[in-house]
Amino acid sequence: MAAGPVNLVNLERARLAFATRVILDDVSLGVAAGDRIGVVGRNGGGKSTLLRVLAGLQAVDDGRVTQTGGLTVAVLGQDDELDPDSTVRACVVGDLDDHEWAGDARVRDVVSGLLGGLGAEAVGGLDAVVGPMSGGERRRIALAKHLVADPDLLLLDEPTNHLDVEGVAWLARHLSARRPSSALVAITHDRWFLDAMATTTWEVHDGTVDAYDGGYAAYVLARAERSRVAATTEERRQNLLRKELAWLRRGPPARTSKPKFRIDAANALVADVPPPRDDVELLRFATRRLGKDVIDLHGVRVQLGERVLLDDLTWLIGPGDRIGVVGVNGSGKSTLLRVLSGDxxxxxxxxxxxxxxxxxxxxxxxxxLEALAELRVVDAVADVRETTHLGEREVTASQLAERLGFTGQRQQSLVKELSGGERRRLQLLRLLMDEPNVLLLDEPTNDLDVDTLTALEDLLDGWAGTLIVVSHDRYALERMCDRQVALLGDGHLRDLPGGVEEYLHLRASGPPARARSVASERNAPTAAIPSDVRVHTAEEQRVARKEMARLERQVERIERQVALLHAEMAAQATDHVAVGELDERLRGLLAEREDVESRWLEAADVGG
Structure with a gap:
């Protein structure tokens, strides 16, 4: 029987605590050659600390951490450790001559994939000094440095931060193609990246690390099954508890002859209640009524010095529009939002x-939040409004802060003491307290953990207003928004009927042609038709719409079959042979659904 892959690093019964807070509690795990592990969990739950323990940079209080001899390790932390006086070249390829590193296809791929968008002409390319560069540019340089070094164990803390959609797709491909003798552990909140890259997912919570085979989709399915089992166990425990308490109440209260083992059994049932997680609960906020006119841009041009960010842009945004904006770094996405906001x-x-x-x-x-640095969290919320409405109920600032994860003493923390994710959550809470009907979100997923992202998306599912989202998080964009548009760097906004996949195809095709301005559907008939788009006849449109309806029914049928398969997989979770067969059928259905959806998009291009 062939031996399995050798672990590069092992944790054995590791325990680590900071003051009274337990980070790792009797944790045993290993990272083997060939592993690509994605790490998820709440902000502040210990993910970054776990990476430092694996790297040997953080000692544990108890237990043992071992690494194989001669192991090379690289860590991309969240702090910038680049020498500001160094050049990009020195940081990434050291003292290698151009012909040496350019002759290595792997190094060329890294340089073009991560550094091609640094604005080589403006900053001097590889010979540019690191110091004056933006935080995003410096982070990409640091990531490129570690990828070029190609260590045995690569530990990445939020590697997709500051990468655009195209960069995230490149990074997932590159990491998936690393040499089989190496391993990767990456903390990430980017669920598309997690699915594309990871063969295993670790969830860090409550001092433990739970492992799941596969990426984000497999993790969600397995966690749902774990919740189902926990709910069944809790229901059984509650039934037993009711019986025991009923038995204990029988007879005179002063009676002391009840068998001690029955009292002990009841106490054990009560003591078995697990402590509640610090859940983030985003409910339905009140939304002010929105009329038919929202924001219209007519012939808008924005020029900063010699750079034209927006050029003759006409964009009519309607009530209830849910639009995601993607684009290359520096193309003007944030500027577009600031034009919409009036800033x-x-x-x-x-x-x-x-x-x-x-x-x-x-x-x-x-x-x-900088002006509120010395305020407590609860006062920063009340600074906007003392009370607001969640559905039919009126809630106070303190109650709302607790529902969004600021529990107990955390409400008394000063704003300046909050983590990046907590600051983002607090500001979103302050915005929603004011009951807006138009939300402009610029990279809303930055610094948020997966559970908070899921809760945010659940909130926005019921959002009655207009939503415009700029994000590099492909999963979040497609989850929150009904359609996507792109800024390709030529000053024009282009509609993406095929979503993010179409954007990546356009980027791979080379420099953009002059793109048309886009309009919301309420004004679509009046929008100018670009010269490269053929006008379809009424008969072609009728046939296409009929095909769209047929394909939609086909997708619904597939979705029903997928739901049944998921239920069957959950029911047979302990039968690995059966689950494997069901998983194969599931993959076939998902491939069929993707094909049907592609044909629907083709029909939609004709039928509208």
Missing amino acids: VAPTAGKVKTGRTVKLAFLSQEVRE
Whole structure:
């Protein structure tokens, strides 16, 4: 029988605590050659500390951490450790001559994939000094440095931060193709990246690490099954508890002849209640009524020095529109949101905002909280409004802060003491307290953990207003929004009927042609038709719409079959042979659904 892969690093019964907070509690795990592990969990739950323990940078209080002899390890932390006086070349390829590193296909791939968008002409390319560069550029340089070094064990803390959609797709491909003798552990909140890259998912919570085979989709399915089993166990425990308590109440209260083992059994049932997680609960906030006119851009141009970010842009945004914006770094995505919000005045053209619009803008830097640094969390919420409505109920600032994860003493923390994810959550809470009907979100997923992202998306599912989202998080964009548009760097906004996949195809095809401006569907008939788009006849459109309806029914049938398979897999979770067969059938159905959806998109291009 062949031996399995050798573990590069092992944790044996590791325990680690900071003050009274337990980070690792009797944790045993290993990272083997060939592993690609994604790490998820709540902000502050110990993910980054676990990476430091694996790297040997953080000692444990008890237990043992061992590494194989001669192991090379690289860690991409969240702190910038680059020498500001160094050049990009020195950081990434050291003192290698151009012909040496350029002759290595792997190194060329890294340099073009991560550094091709650093603005080589403006900053001097590889000979540019690191110091004046932005945080995003420096982080990509640090990531490139570690990928070029190609260590045996690569530990990455949020590697997709500051990467655009195209960069995330490249990174997933590159990491999946690493040499089989190496291993990768990456903390990430990017669920598309997790699915594309990981062969195993670790969930860090409550001092433990739970392992799941596969990426995000497999993790969600397995966690749902774990919750189902826990619910069944809890129901059984509650039934037993009711019986025991009923028995204990029988007879005179002063009676002391009850068998001690019955009392012990009841106490054990009560003591078995697990402590509640610090859950983030985002419910339905009140939304002000929105009229038919929201925000219209007519012939808008925005120019910064010699750079034209937006050029003759006409974009009509309607009530209930849910639009995701993607684009290359520096193409003007954040500027576009600031034009919509009124923070940036266009160089030319006109922005018309409807009279009923109540707008909220979540900026990327969350600088709005700087003025509130000395306030407590609960006071920062009450600073907007003392009470608001969640559905039919009126809730106070304190109650709302608790529902969004600021429990107990955390409400008394100063704003300046919050983590990046907590600051983002707090600012979103403050915005929602004001009951807006238009939300502009600039990279809302930055620093948020997977559970908070899921809760945020659940909230936005019921959002009655207009939503515009700029994000590099492909999963979140497709989950939150009904359609996507792209800024390709030529000053124009392009509609993406095929979503993010179409954007990646356009980027791979080379420099963009002049793209058309886009309009919301309420005004689509009046939008100019680009010269490269053929006008379809009424008969072609009728046939295409009939085909769309047929394909939609086919997708619904597949979805029902997928749901049944998931239920059957959950029911047979302990039968690995049966689960394997069911998983094979599931993959076939998912492939069929993808094919049907592709044909639906082709029909939609004709039928509208």
